[in-house]
Amino acid sequence: MEFGYFMMPSHPPERGLKEGHDFDLQVLRWLDELGFSEAWVGEHHTAPWEPHPSPDLLIAQALRETTRLRMGPGGFLLPYHHPAELANRVAMLDHLSEGRLNFGIAASGLPSDWAMFNVDGMSGTNREMTREALDIILKLWSAEEPFHYDGKYWKVDKPDTMFGFLKPHIKPLQAPHPPIGVAGLSKNSDTLKMAGEHGFLPMSLNLNPGYVTSHWDSVEAGARKSGRTPSRRDWRLVREVFVADTDEEAWRLSVGSMMGRMMGEYFLPLLSQFGFKDYLKHSPEVPDSDVTVEYCARRNWLVGSPKTVAERLEQIYEEVGGFGQLLVFGFDYQENPAAWRNSLRLLQEEVLPKVAHLTPPAPAPAPALAAAQ
Numbered sequence: 001m002e003f004g005y006f007m008m009p010s011h012p013p014e015r016g017l018k019e020g021h022d023f024d025l026q027v028l029r030w031l032d033e034l035g036f037s038e039a040w041v042g043e044h045h046t047a048p049w050e051p052h053p054s055p056d057l058l059i060a061q062a063l064r065e066t067t068r069l070r071m072g073p074g075g076f077l078l079p080y081h082h083p084a085e086l087a088n089r090v091a092m093l094d095h096l097s098e099g100r101l102n103f104g105i106a107a108s109g110l111p112s113d114w115a116m117f118n119v120d121g122m123s124g125t126n127r128e129m130t131r132e133a134l135d136i137i138l139k140l141w142s143a144e145e146p147f148h149y150d151g152k153y154w155k156v157d158k159p160d161t162m163f164g165f166l167k168p169h170i171k172p173l174q175a176p177h178p179p180i181g182v183a184g185l186s187k188n189s190d191t192l193k194m195a196g197e198h199g200f201l202p203m204s205l206n207l208n209p210g211y212v213t214s215h216w217d218s219v220e221a222g223a224r225k226s227g228r229t230p231s232r233r234d235w236r237l238v239r240e241v242f243v244a245d246t247d248e249e250a251w252r253l254s255v256g257s258m259m260g261r262m263m264g265e266y267f268l269p270l271l272s273q274f275g276f277k278d279y280l281k282h283s284p285e286v287p288d289s290d291v292t293v294e295y296c297a298r299r300n301w302l303v304g305s306p307k308t309v310a311e312r313l314e315q316i317y318e319e320v321g322g323f324g325q326l327l328v329f330g331f332d333y334q335e336n337p338a339a340w341r342n343s344l345r346l347l348q349e350e351v352l353p354k355v356a357h358l359t360p361p362a363p364a365p366a367p368a369l370a371a372a373q
Contacts, residue, residue: 003325005036005039006039009024023332027340032065041059063097069100070101078129081133083133084136091173094174108126140158142177184204192215193222193225196222208282216321236327237323241329255294
């Protein structure tokens with residue numbers, strides 16, 4: 001079991017863009033100092049509660065102020081980037097990271113973002129564009145010979161050398177490329193099937209643990225298409241976490257502070273608009289009106305003393321069948337930074353030793369490989 005971090009990044013609408021960016025940078029420094037394994041930074045364009053449109057700007061700055069933490073976009077919204085340009089930009093960022101970069105990708109799920117970029121997300125165009133863009137990026141990184149890609153959404157060339165010295169030359173530092181992570185939300189998630197099919201890192205967003213169990217089925221379904229054997233050690237679960245010395249203090253500082261405000265003013269209303277509140281329920285019979293901040297804190301969040309959080313984390317681990325990494329869902333605690341840092345410290349120093357035994361077994365070798373051994 002390892003602990004990482006997933007920041008949307010989330011900030012209240014009144015927070016200045018630079019203020020929010022500076023707090024996120026401080027959190028990344030804390031994560032590095034405390035020994036967290038990785039951090040993922042989201043990209044959004046039309047959500048005032050998720051106001052960062054360029055995760056690579058934050059990552060590039062944080063790389064200069066950290067030494068161990070792996071970082072990556074969580075993820076780049078591929079429908080909104082020309083794949084050739086993004087391939088070069090990510091490759092350059094990998095060199096700046098000296099091999100600490102993860103490459104998170106996403107299809108985009110906000111209708112307001114779809115509208116800004118004129119992408120028909122309702123018909124699944126965003127998912128088609130994501131697959132095509134990733135195919136182009138990987139081909140640009142791997143192909144040795146010139147090629148022409150005549151796609152549905154992009155036409156891209158890797159030209160032959162011109163004038164004896166002009167040619168495509170930018171490739172990632174990590175071979176064949178940085179680890180690729182994809183996040184999933186819905187049951188039978190297409191992106192999680194893609195993760196299983198290609199051996200990418202699957203990430204399940206912060207939903208009811210019983211519902212999240214279905215996500216691993218999607219990973220395995222994708223893996224069967226390519227004959228892969230996925231490992232639960234690669235599976236990341238995003239979860240709201242707040243640790244304090246006592247359960248009462250943790251509840252006050254989470255439900256009664258910025259975690260509660262963000263969930264009540266933004267995240268729960270957003271999920272309700274999409275009809276996704278069912279994903280937070282422990283039972284289908286629960287009415288939508290009962291899915292409140294307090295309900296989520298009791299049923300889905302990890303809130304409490306180190307002992308309480310460790311016990312709840314082990315319960316979730318058993319419910320979903322095992323996973324390799326917990327990603328703490330990031331919130332804006334700029335008005336009480338000491339409380340947020342202390343929560344991260346207690347998680348790493350006091351909770352982690354209590355759950356160190358939660359390590360999924362390595363996957364069994366494929367039948368052909370097993371027979372050859």
